[in-house]
Amino acid sequence: MENKEIISKVNDFLIDEFELEEDQLIPTASLKETLEIDSLDYVDLVVIIERNFGFKVKGEDFATIKSLQDFYDYIISRANSN
Amino acid sequence: MPSWKGQSRGNVLGYKIFVFALKYLGLFFAYFILLFVAFYFFLFSRKSSKFTYRYFRHILKYSWLKTKWNIYRNYYTFGQVLLDKFAILGGLKGKFTYNFDGEHHLRSMVEDNTGGIIVNAHIGNFEIAGQLLERLNSRINVLMLDAEHQKIKNLVSNVLVNKDVNIIPIQSDYSHIIPISDALINKELIAMAGDRFIQEGKVFEVDFMGEKALFPSGPFYLAARFGVPVTFAFAMKESKTHYHFYATAPEVVKRYKNPEEQEQELEKFVVKYVKEFERILKMYPLQWFNYYQFWKTK
Numbered sequence: 001m002e003n004k005e006i007i008s009k010v011n012d013f014l015i016d017e018f019e020l021e022e023d024q025l026i027p028t029a030s031l032k033e034t035l036e037i038d039s040l041d042y043v044d045l046v047v048i049i050e051r052n053f054g055f056k057v058k059g060e061d062f063a064t065i066k067s068l069q070d071f072y073d074y075i076i077s078r079a080n081s082n
Numbered sequence: 083m084p085s086w087k088g089q090s091r092g093n094v095l096g097y098k099i100f101v102f103a104l105k106y107l108g109l110f111f112a113y114f115i116l117l118f119v120a121f122y123f124f125l126f127s128r129k130s131s132k133f134t135y136r137y138f139r140h141i142l143k144y145s146w147l148k149t150k151w152n153i154y155r156n157y158y159t160f161g162q163v164l165l166d167k168f169a170i171l172g173g174l175k176g177k178f179t180y181n182f183d184g185e186h187h188l189r190s191m192v193e194d195n196t197g198g199i200i201v202n203a204h205i206g207n208f209e210i211a212g213q214l215l216e217r218l219n220s221r222i223n224v225l226m227l228d229a230e231h232q233k234i235k236n237l238v239s240n241v242l243v244n245k246d247v248n249i250i251p252i253q254s255d256y257s258h259i260i261p262i263s264d265a266l267i268n269k270e271l272i273a274m275a276g277d278r279f280i281q282e283g284k285v286f287e288v289d290f291m292g293e294k295a296l297f298p299s300g301p302f303y304l305a306a307r308f309g310v311p312v313t314f315a316f317a318m319k320e321s322k323t324h325y326h327f328y329a330t331a332p333e334v335v336k337r338y339k340n341p342e343e344q345e346q347e348l349e350k351f352v353v354k355y356v357k358e359f360e361r362i363l364k365m366y367p368l369q370w371f372n373y374y375q376f377w378k379t380k
Binding site: 044047 | 253255258259260262263300303307
């Protein structure tokens with residue numbers, strides 16, 4: 001999958017599932033503070049990632065994901081390594 | 083907004099004294115030492131006493147004198163519960179007797195392989211419920227909100243001998259979501275408190291013991307998300323060595339696509355939980371262990 005395609009897919013589910021607006025999706029935005037994704041949203045996030053990209057998120061991966069860009073990078077690297 | 087700030091009552095030295103006393107002097111001698119330790123807390127732990135004062139004086143409407151006496155008794159009972167927890171986790175289960183109301187409900191969750199969420203509270207001795215339930219022959223996961231007290235946790239893990247109890251500590255990076263998801267997908271049981279939340283958590287404002295308080299929707303959202311039932315369970319101390327375990331019939335929290343309908347469903351379950359919590363607390367008013375601003379201030 002192309003990086004652009006992955007980013008677009010991520011943005012789509014953030015808009016659809018978490019009721020975010022397209023203009024909120026700035027790569028530097030913090031998932032927790034800016035996009036207000038809370039612990040229960042993370043439950044959905046984990047399920048959606050598995051469904052859309054076919055890999056399982058590991059607990060330790062969460063430590064490195066702070067911003068939306070971190071999130072894109074993480075999905076890209078995991079999706080491409082599968 | 084009144085929320086739990088992450089501190090647990092007591093410190094590492096206190097826990098070490100408890101463990102030492104239990105190991106070398108026995109449970110009843112440890113209870114004896116506790117009479118003085120509780121008095122120390124009664125005299126010097128003004129911050130937490132302020133909150134228990136509000137509970138006894140304004141929520142339960144006790145007289146001033148009865149309130150003071152019960153603040154002391156509350157510290158003593160809390161100490162006993164801690165000692166019992168260490169004793170039971172350390173393998174001294176035989177010293178205690180138990181009776182169970184509703185154990186069959188939990189048994190059915192295990193036998194029917196539904197898994198589920200056991201919602202408890204910071205009253206009585208909810209941490210030992212998992213140990214008491216080992217006879218269900220199922221792995222019990224216990225979600226602990228006070229994981230940042232890592233030193234205490236390390237100490238606790240040293241006395242944990244039951245491999246069927248898996249502690250899931252809540253982490254600030256939300257990585258605890260993974261073991262929770264795994265456990266619920268595998269249809270295991272998870273015990274978690276329904277009376278505390280962290281600042282960013284979703285909450286409902288509900289009448290509790292006559293005043294408004296905030297309760298998290300998290301346990302019920304997880305149940306809806308993973309399609310597992312919930313039960314409300316409490317383990318209450320009835321005498322020096324006797325515990326009474328209560329569990330309600332498991333119920334399924336429906337999942338809705340419509341966020342408003344989902345909110346209503348979650349609120350319905352929070353209210354149900356609060357009613358059961360209130361019923362149990364009224365039977366054991368001394369076993370209230372939320373040492374922070376629990377009720378909303380007017």
